[in-house]
Amino acid sequence: MGSVLELTDVTITRNGTKLLDAVTWSVEDAHRWVVLGPNGAGKTTLLQIASARMHPTSGTATILGETLGQVDVFELRPRIGLTSAAIADRIPRHERVDDVVVSASYAVLGRWREAYDEVDHERARRLLAWLGVGEYADRTFGTLSEGERKRVQIARALMTDPELLLMDEPAAGLDLGGRESLVRTLDEIAADEWAPATVLVTHHVEEIPPSFTHVLLLRGGSVMAAGPIGETLTSPALSETFGLPLKVVRSDDRWTARADR
Numbered sequence: 484m485g486s487v488l489e490l491t492d493v494t495i496t497r498n499g500t501k502l503l504d505a506v507t508w509s510v511e512d513a514h515r516w517v518v519l520g521p522n523g524a525g526k527t528t529l530l531q532i533a534s535a536r537m538h539p540t541s542g543t544a545t546i547l548g549e550t551l552g553q554v555d556v557f558e559l560r561p562r563i564g565l566t567s568a569a570i571a572d573r574i575p576r577h578e579r580v581d582d583v584v585v586s587a588s589y590a591v592l593g594r595w596r597e598a599y600d601e602v603d604h605e606r607a608r609r610l611l612a613w614l615g616v617g618e619y620a621d622r623t624f625g626t627l628s629e630g631e632r633k634r635v636q637i638a639r640a641l642m643t644d645p646e647l648l649l650m651d652e653p654a655a656g657l658d659l660g661g662r663e664s665l666v667r668t669l670d671e672i673a674a675d676e677w678a679p680a681t682v683l684v685t686h687h688v689e690e691i692p693p694s695f696t697h698v699l700l701l702r703g704g705s706v707m708a709a710g711p712i713g714e715t716l717t718s719p720a721l722s723e724t725f726g727l728p729l730k731v732v733r734s735d736d737r738w739t740a741r742a743d744r
């Protein structure tokens with residue numbers, strides 16, 4: 484089992500504030516991690532490091548064997564699949580869905596004169612079909628529903644056959660049916676033995692797909708707990724992370740949490 488991501492004492496400081504505070508975290512390639520924490524905990528910042536979009540102020544971040552600060556991040560980034568609201572916002576609404584996916588091969592947003600092989604288009608269409616949005620390949624991104632856009636983004640993130648897949652709140656804004664359907668799809672991806680090491684950021688334990696193996700709990704930029712999900716995602720740990728008494732229940736391999744009164 485190889486290490487895909489290795490953070491040692493990573494601190495990020497902006498305007499005198501520590502967004503991440505001495506975070507130490509190791510992701511192995513068979514791991515599927517959930518990162519849970521309240522608003523402002525530093526989850527997106529953590530993914531910015533893991534996706535080689537941000538450098539630590541201090542500490543060491545090694546991604547896919549390459550240490551940030553000693554590697555050309557433009558060579559590293561195509562090896563990492565990333566979905567986030569910020570990326571989605573930058574996808575031109577007039578872009579054809581098929582091109583949104585295929586352009587990931589060159590880590591560009593907005594297709595412009597790149598020459599793609601037929602094999603790239605075939606792969607993009609296969610991924611769109613796998614994500615359940617194959618029939619929209621010829622539509623423009625702007626015509627899709629929120630749930631369909633999320634799926635297209637995941638297809639895009641998988642296009643380069645990444646060794647690490649990072650998803651920042653992929654179920655945000657989806658209705659109940661959309662969320663459940665996406666959780667099932669994420670579960671299928673995570674359960675695939677060929678799937679890359681995966682990190683899913685969320686606020687909600689209900690969004691954890693059953694096949695996810697590990698959890699990292701983050702609050703105020705600090706790791707409150709990290710480890711195998713069954714032993715780490717406990718009521719006391721979740722309560723401490725969110726700052727209120729919570730009761731967490733696992734049933735049929737799914738999680739729920741509510742205030743403990």
Ligand SMILES: Nc1ncnc2c1ncn2[C@@H]1O[C@H](COP(=O)(O)OP(=O)(O)OP(=O)(O)O)[C@@H](O)[C@H]1O
Nearest residue numbers: 497498500502520521522523524525526527528529
């Ligand atoms: N450039 C900056 N200067 C100062 N503070 C910043 C800067 N960028 C982000 N922050 C703060 O860092 C904290 C962590 O932000 P981050 O987006 O990583 O949190 P998050 O856990 O993803 O939150 P959410 O769940 O709300 O998306 C927030 O309080 C944010 O306001």
